Amino acid sequence: xxxxxxxxxxxxxxxxxxxxxxxxxxxxxxxxxxxxxxxxxxxxxxxxxxxxxxxxxxxxxxxxxxxxxxxxxxxxxxxxxxxxxxxxxxxxxxxxxxxxxxxxxxxxxxxxxxxxxxxxxxxxxxxxxxxxxxxxxxxxxxxxxxxxxxxxxxxxxxxxxxxxxxxxxxxxxxxxxxxxxxxxxxxxxxxxxxxxxxxxxxxxxxxxxxxxxxxxxxxxxxxxxxxxxxxxxxxxxxxxxxxxxxxxxxxxxxxxxxxxxxxxxxxxxxxxxxxxxxxxxxxxxxxxxxxxxxxxxxxxxxxxxxxxxxxxxxxxxxxxxxxxxxxxxxxxxxxxxxxxxxxxxxxxxxxxxxxxxxxxxxxxxxxxxxxxxxxxxxxxxxxxxxxxxxxxxxxxxxxxxxxxxxxxxxxxxxxxxxxxxxxxxxxxxxxxxxxxxxxxxxxxxx
Amino acid sequence: xxxxxxxxxxxxxxxxxxxxxxxxxxxxxxxxxxxxxxxxxxxxxxxxxxxxxxxxxxxxxxxxxxxxxxxxxxxxxxxxxxxxxxxxxxxxxxxxxxxxxxxxxxxxxxxxxxxxxxxxxxxxxxxxxxxxxxxxxxxxxxxxxxxxxxxxxxxxxxxxxxxxxxxxxxxxxxxxxxxxxxxxxxxxxxxxxxxxxxxxxxxxxxxxxxxxxxxxxxxxxxxxxxxxxxxxxxxxxxxxxxxxxxxxxxxxxxxxxxxxxxxxxxxxxxxxxxxxxxxxxxxxxxxxxxxxxxxxxxxxxxxxxxxxxxxxxxxxxxxxxxxxxxxxxxxxxxxxxxxxxxxxxxxxxxxxxxxxxxxxxxxxxxxxxxxxxxxxxxxxxxxxxxxxxxxxxxxxxxxxxxxxxxxxxxxxxxxxxxxxxxxxxxxxxxxxxxxxx
Numbered sequence: 087x088x089x090x091x092x093x094x095x096x097x098x099x100x101x102x103x104x105x106x107x108x109x110x111x112x113x114x115x116x117x118x119x120x121x122x123x124x125x126x127x128x129x130x131x132x133x134x135x136x137x138x139x140x141x142x143x144x145x146x147x148x149x150x151x152x153x154x155x156x157x158x159x160x161x162x163x164x165x166x167x168x169x170x171x172x173x174x175x176x177x178x179x180x181x182x183x184x185x186x187x188x189x190x191x192x193x194x195x196x197x198x199x200x201x202x203x204x205x206x207x208x209x210x211x212x213x214x215x216x217x218x219x220x221x222x223x224x225x226x227x228x229x230x231x232x233x234x235x236x237x238x239x240x241x242x243x244x245x246x247x248x249x250x251x252x253x254x255x256x257x258x259x260x261x262x263x264x265x266x267x268x269x270x271x272x273x274x275x276x277x278x279x280x281x282x283x284x285x286x287x288x289x290x291x292x293x294x295x296x297x298x299x300x301x302x303x304x305x306x307x308x309x310x311x312x313x314x315x316x317x318x319x320x321x322x323x324x325x326x327x328x329x330x331x332x333x334x335x336x337x338x339x340x341x342x343x344x345x346x347x348x349x350x351x352x353x354x355x356x357x358x359x360x361x362x363x364x365x366x367x368x369x370x371x372x373x374x375x376x377x378x379x380x381x382x383x384x385x386x387x388x389x390x391x392x393x394x395x396x397x398x399x400x401x402x403x404x405x406x407x408x409x410x411x412x413x414x415x416x417x418x419x420x421x422x423x424x425x426x427x428x429x430x431x432x433x434x435x436x437x438x439x440x441x442x443x444x445x446x447x448x449x450x451x452x453x454x455x456x457x458x459x460x461x462x463x464x465x466x467x468x469x470x471x472x473x474x475x476x477x478x479x480x481x482x483x484x485x486x487x488x489x490x491x492x493x494x495x496x497x498x499x500x501x502x503x504x505x506x507x508x509x510x511x512x513x514x515x516x517x518x519x520x521x522x523x524x525x526x527x528x529x530x531x532x
Numbered sequence: 533x534x535x536x537x538x539x540x541x542x543x544x545x546x547x548x549x550x551x552x553x554x555x556x557x558x559x560x561x562x563x564x565x566x567x568x569x570x571x572x573x574x575x576x577x578x579x580x581x582x583x584x585x586x587x588x589x590x591x592x593x594x595x596x597x598x599x600x601x602x603x604x605x606x607x608x609x610x611x612x613x614x615x616x617x618x619x620x621x622x623x624x625x626x627x628x629x630x631x632x633x634x635x636x637x638x639x640x641x642x643x644x645x646x647x648x649x650x651x652x653x654x655x656x657x658x659x660x661x662x663x664x665x666x667x668x669x670x671x672x673x674x675x676x677x678x679x680x681x682x683x684x685x686x687x688x689x690x691x692x693x694x695x696x697x698x699x700x701x702x703x704x705x706x707x708x709x710x711x712x713x714x715x716x717x718x719x720x721x722x723x724x725x726x727x728x729x730x731x732x733x734x735x736x737x738x739x740x741x742x743x744x745x746x747x748x749x750x751x752x753x754x755x756x757x758x759x760x761x762x763x764x765x766x767x768x769x770x771x772x773x774x775x776x777x778x779x780x781x782x783x784x785x786x787x788x789x790x791x792x793x794x795x796x797x798x799x800x801x802x803x804x805x806x807x808x809x810x811x812x813x814x815x816x817x818x819x820x821x822x823x824x825x826x827x828x829x830x831x832x833x834x835x836x837x838x839x840x841x842x843x844x845x846x847x848x849x850x851x852x853x854x855x856x857x858x859x860x861x862x863x864x865x866x867x868x869x870x871x872x873x874x875x876x877x878x879x880x881x882x883x884x885x886x887x888x889x890x891x892x893x894x895x896x897x898x899x900x901x902x903x904x905x906x907x908x909x910x911x912x913x914x915x916x917x918x919x920x921x922x923x924x925x926x927x928x929x930x931x932x933x934x935x936x937x938x939x940x941x942x943x944x945x946x947x948x949x950x951x952x953x954x955x956x957x958x959x960x961x962x963x964x965x966x967x968x969x
Contacts, residue, residue, distance in 0.1 A: 264725075279710070282726035282744070291889065295741040298731060326869055363866075386875050392835075423806075426772055432829050446737060 094208055095174045096289060097200050099183040101193070101213035101262060104252050105225040107276070108214050111297065112184040113493055118296055121434065121441075121466050124179040124289075129170045131185030134162040141234045145250035150258045167196060171203045180289075187211075188259045190266060197268060210290055211270040212297070213262050218275055221302075222252075228492050273297055299446040302492075307444060307467060308344075308452045309460050309486045312366040313337045313504065318482065323404075324390070324397035328365050336483050336504035337370045341377035343485060343502060343509070344452070354378050356449040360440070362388035362456060371454045382454070387440055390456035394427025419476035430476050434462050441466055464488070468495050540654050541620045542735060545629045545642060547659035547708055550698050551671040553722070554660055557746070558628040559936055561658075564742055564884075567877065567909045570625040570735070575616045577631030580608040587680045591696035596704045613642060617650050626735075633657075634705045636712060643714065656736050657716035658743070659708050664721055668698075674935045722748060745889040753887060753910065754790075754895045755903050755929040758809040759783045759947065764925065769847070770833070770840035775812050782926050782947035783813040787820030789928065789945055789952065790895070798823050802895040803883070805831035805902070814897045825897075830879055833899035837870025862919035873901065873919050880905050903929075910938050 098115065100108040112128045119126035139147070139158050147155045163185060170181035187193055193211065200209050216222055226248055230236065236244035262270050264283060271294060272281040282294055313333025317325045329337065348354045359382040361371040371382040396404050396411075405412040415422040423429035428436075437459065444451050444463075453463065461478045464470070467488050470478065480486070487498040499512040544561060546554040558574045565572040585593070585604050593601045609631060616627040633639055639657070646653055662668055672694050676682065682690035708716050710729060717740055718727040728740055759779025763771045775783065794800065802825040804814040814825045839847050839854075848855040858865040866872035871879075880902060887894050887906075896906065904921045907913070910931050913921065923929070928943040944953040 278730055280726075280728040282728070284724055285726075285744075288886075288889065291741070291744055294726075294744060295737070298728065298737060298740060386871070386878070428829070435829070443734070446734070 094206060094287075095178075095204050096180045096208045096210065097170065097174070097183065098180065098210045098212060098293075099187055099193070099196060100185060101187045101211055101270075102215065103188065103255050103259060104186065104248070105222050105230060106214040106216045107225060107302070108186070108212075109184050109229070110302070110492060111212060111214060111273075111300065112182045114300060115293065115296065116180075116182055117466070117469055119180045119289075120472065122438075123431065123434070123472070125177060126180035126182065127170075127173055127178060128182045128184050129166045129173075131163050131166050131183070134166045135159055136234055138162050138165075141237065143235060145247050145254055148251045148254040150254060163192070167199060171200070174204065174207075186255060188255060190260050190263075193262070193266060193268065197266075208287055208290060209269060210285065210293065211262060211268045212293075213270060213272045215261070215272060215274045216276070221276060271297060276301060295442070296445070299442055301446075301448060303448040304489055304491060305448055306450050307488045307490070308347075308450070309464060309480075309488070310340060310370075310454050310484065311457055311460060311480060311482050312364075312370040312454060313340070314482050315366040317398075321400045322398055323401070324393040324399075326365050329369050332504050333366065333370070334373075336502065337373035339502045339504055339507045340370065340485065341374045342507065343500065344374055345377050348378065348450075353450075354380055357452050358443075358447050358449050359383065359452045360385055360388060361454045362386070362390070362459070364389055364456070367454050367456065374452075374454070382452075385440065387437055388453070388455045388459055391430070391433050391458035392424065392427040394424035396424055396427070420473055430458065430462070433458055434472075434475070437462055460486075468497065540733065540735075541624070541650075541652065542626045542654045542656060543616065543620070543629060543646060544626065544739075545633055545639070545655060545657045546631060547633045547639070547657055547716075548661060549634065549701050549705060550632065550694070551668050551676065552660040552662045553671065553748075554632070554658075555630055555675070556748075556936065557658060557660060557719070557743070558630040560746060561739060561742070562626075562628055563909065563912055564739075565626050566915060567884075568881070569874070569877070569915065571623055572626040572628065573619055573624055574628040574630050575612045575619075577609055577612050577629070580612045581605060582680060584608055584611075587683065589681060591693050591700055594697050594700040596700065609638070609642075610645070613645055617646070620650065620653060632701055634701055636706050636709070639708070639712060639714070654733060654736070655714065656731075656739070657708060657714055659716060659718045661707065661718060661720045662722070667722065717743060719743060722746075742885070742888075745885055747889075747891060749891040750932060750934065751891055752893050753931045753933075754793075754893070755907060755923075755931070756786060756813075756895075756897050756927065757900060757903060757923065757925050758807075758813040758897060759786075760925050761809040763841075767843045767845075768841055769844070770836040770842075772808050774808050778947050779809065780812070780816070782945065783816035784820075785945050785947055785950045786813065786928070787817040788950060789943065790817060791820055794821070794893070797893070800893040800895060801890055802826065802897070803828055803831060803886070804897040805829070805833065805899065807832055807899070810897050810899065817895075817897070828883070830883055831896070831898045831902055834873070834876050834901035835867065835870040837867035839867055839870070863916055873905065876901055877905050877915075877918075884909055907931075911940060912937065 100112055102108050109130065116126050116128045135143070139162070146152060150156065166183060166185065170183055174181050183196070187196065197209060200207055226245055230244065230248050236247070239247070262268060262272065269284045269290070271285060274280070277298060277300055280294070280298060285291065285294060312329065313336035314330045315333055316327035316330055317323070319330050348357065357378070357380055359371070359375070359380055361367045361382045361384055363384045363386050367388070368384060375382050396408070399407070411425070420430045423432065441463070453460070457480050460480045461475050464478060464480060464486065465472070465475045467490055483502055483504055485500040485502065487500065489496040497514045501510045544558070546558055548554050555576065562572045562574045581589070585608070592598060596602065612629065612631070616629060620627055629642070633642065643655060646655060672691055676694050677687050677690050682693070708714065708718065715730040715732055715736065720726065723744065723746065726744060731737055731740055759775045759782035761775055761779055762773035763769070765776055798821065800823065802814065802818065802823060804810045804825050804827055806827050806829050810831070811827060818825050839851070842850065854868070863873045866875065883906065896903070900923050903923045904918050907921060907923060907929060908915065908918045910933070926945055926947055928945065930941040930943065932939040940957045942955040942957070944955070
């Protein structure tokens with residue numbers, strides 16, 4: 087549906103005390119928009135402050151009575167906003183301003199600056215409120231201790247200083263009220279309670295649905311292709327071929343792998359299991375299903391990309407029969423649509439409901455599907471750039487386990503030898519601590 | 533995706549003063565759920581009250597101090613509740629409990645009764661709050677004055693009595709509070725403000741998205757197939773054929789129709805598929821109107837898989853078993869390597885949201901199976917009827933949503949002469965809708 091309503095610029099601003107998940111929400115939304123095809127970017131007030139004022143700012147810096155610090159912070163905030171406006175002027179579609187913005191005065195200023203810069207810009211304010219001290223402590227532990235502000239401080243000191251910083255902000259916190267005349271969404275206690283005020287429009291309505299489904303439960307997502315199929319062996323595209331002998335062996339070994347991953351009956355029953363309606367995926371899933379005694383849901387939305395008139399051909403045959411299409415696809419694999427078939431962009435649009443379902447789920451998710459489909463799903467959770475999608479490496483006979491964490495996604499690849507059952511594992515834990523220390527840029531550079 | 537919601541039965545309870553759109557909302561939700569494949573039914577407490585206590589109840593009947601009347605009304609509420617539970621036990625997936633349910637006590641009673649009699653059910657509350665006097669007055673005029681309660685009374689008398697009835701309810705009204713510990717959505721001033729609390733599960737999540745897109749702007753929706761295509765002439769299914777001469781002429785006449793119909797208003801939204809025949813038709817219309825269209829793959833015709841390019845006769849010869857299967861169950865039958873009508877419904881859901889959301893007139897130029905699904909949604913047809921609905925070529929279907937139903941007008945356009953023939957189905961619908969709640 088991204089074809090609709092591209093003309094309007096959108097600015098989203100966060101509101102809330104520190105450690106309320108504003109950056110988490112901004113990043114998630116940013117990911118979602120970019121994945122849907124909108125040019126979107128996050129502008130983090132905190133990063134501007136770090137660059138300009140340095141990172142040795144303890145909680146005193148945030149005292150509302152500290153005039154010099156206040157001026158400095160206000161200047162930084164203005165710069166972030168200016169950059170956002172510039173981004174929108176230079177072709178951006180969605181700008182996200184990630185900052186505390188806890189006073190009416192600040193909000194009204196930002197709203198007025200935005201409305202003046204663009205005719206017809208849509209602005210949306212997202213306030214994150216949290217009264218659950220456990221959640222806040224957890225947030226601090228997960229994301230603040232590794233923050234560049236505390237790189238020379240031990241974690242206990244860091245926590246105390248950060249809690250003091252929050253107290254500074256609390257002194258002047260003014261929650262959004264209706265008379266400020268802003269379109270806003272308030273999310274309270276991680277989406278348990280949501281208030282929506284004057285939010286209209288295609289994209290803004292989608293944002294509400296998206297935020298409703300966000301949570302911070304760290305559940306794993308398992309992605310695997312079906313076992314090797316007949317068409318894989320013949321190097322053909324499309325079709326609805328069945329598994330080859332090797333493919334069947336993979337299905338067995340895959341079932342064994344999952345059997346070990348989910349040892350108890352309770353864990354097994356929790357699994358959300360999706361597959362497509364194509365033979366090769368169904369047969370692979372059936373083997374896993376019967377070993378674990380669970381039922382997969384067959385979704386047509388997970389069917390492999392439709393290759394239209396090229397169905398059943400090898401790449402060589404396509405190159406011979408349709409040379410200009412073959413060239414076109416090489417140049418623009420993302421946007422190229424097979425005649426009577428689909429493009430990767432169509433695929434991304436098609437699987438959006440599945441993305442929502444996975445985001446919403448707080449239980450482990452298992453998906454057995456196809457290469458193009460998994461490229462799209464993987465790219466969304468792993469936060470790859472869209473142009474990379476058609477060339478991502480999703481090999482046969484490999485289980486990819488993704489565990490979305492605060493700002494990034496941990497990945498574990500389990501390559502299973504279908505004949506011997508031998509397993510080799512490649513892990514990629516995102517070391518936020520290492521990243522933030524060595525490359526300060528990375529924090530700004532979202 | 534609807535399989536995900538099948539796991540649990542659900543009760544949706546409405547809350548709100550009279551004339552706040554509760555019945556409108558419950559009917560919309562019921563329509564949406566049935567269309568999506570969840571068997572749903574609305575249980576309107578007012579109807580039970582009318583059946584049991586008669587229709588000669590003036591506002592004093594609703595005085596909270598009137599002990600006999602209160603007792604009678606409580607009984608009606610429980611009767612409706614019982615019928616609702618039976619429906620869920622037997623064939624239903626979702627029941628809508630359409631009543632005012634304005635006190636904490638009543639809501640508590642319902643939650644406790646459900647817990648006792650049918651504990652596996654999920655309960656979700658929808659509260660409609662409206663403070664805009666104009667909207668309330670309009671609601672009363674549109675839907676209450678024709679209510680059986682006021683047969684034989686003048687509209688001024690009826691309005692006054694109804695407003696008094698509202699006052700009776702207002703005396704005891706307690707909006708939903710978070711400490712009642714229930715999942716709810718509050719819709720305030722037709723979506724100006726929305727509050728969501730404790731939403732759980734696939735279906736509740738979908739419903740909230742759906743409800744956020746509702747409004748009461750009476751904008752028209754125009755549905756038309758592409759002009760006659762080569763494959764239409766050859767009686768073949770599928771394909772991506774172009775328009776015939778006749779089809780092209782229809783496209784031009786269609787453009788002329790819209791020029792006249794829209795009377796200079798170009799603030800409209802036009803969507804079409806990615807198939808040649810629809811694109812060409814849309815092109816012709818847009819050139820005349822001077823607007824742009826959006827081409828969406830979601831509107832592409834049903835995919836007939838391996839039967840693509842064959843005539844029905846050829847399908848019967850080549851795949852006799854499939855041919856029989858499709859005849860018996862046209863709704864669920866999926867063409868091998870293709871789609872079923874159920875797949876199309878799933879695919880087209882996002883379009884429904886788009887159309888619901890739009891406050892501008894919408895023009896959809898698409899294909900037979902697609903339009904059958906869209907039309908069935910707006911016109912409240914039973915899902916099994918969808919594959920047989922009559923959506924002929926060279927005809928525009930104009931739907932204008934009214935209080936509880938859709939006013940339909942069909943405009944047959946002759947491609948050669950450009951002559952229009954208008955068929956108005958409005959009146960028949962009106963009588964049916966009220967009793968049929």
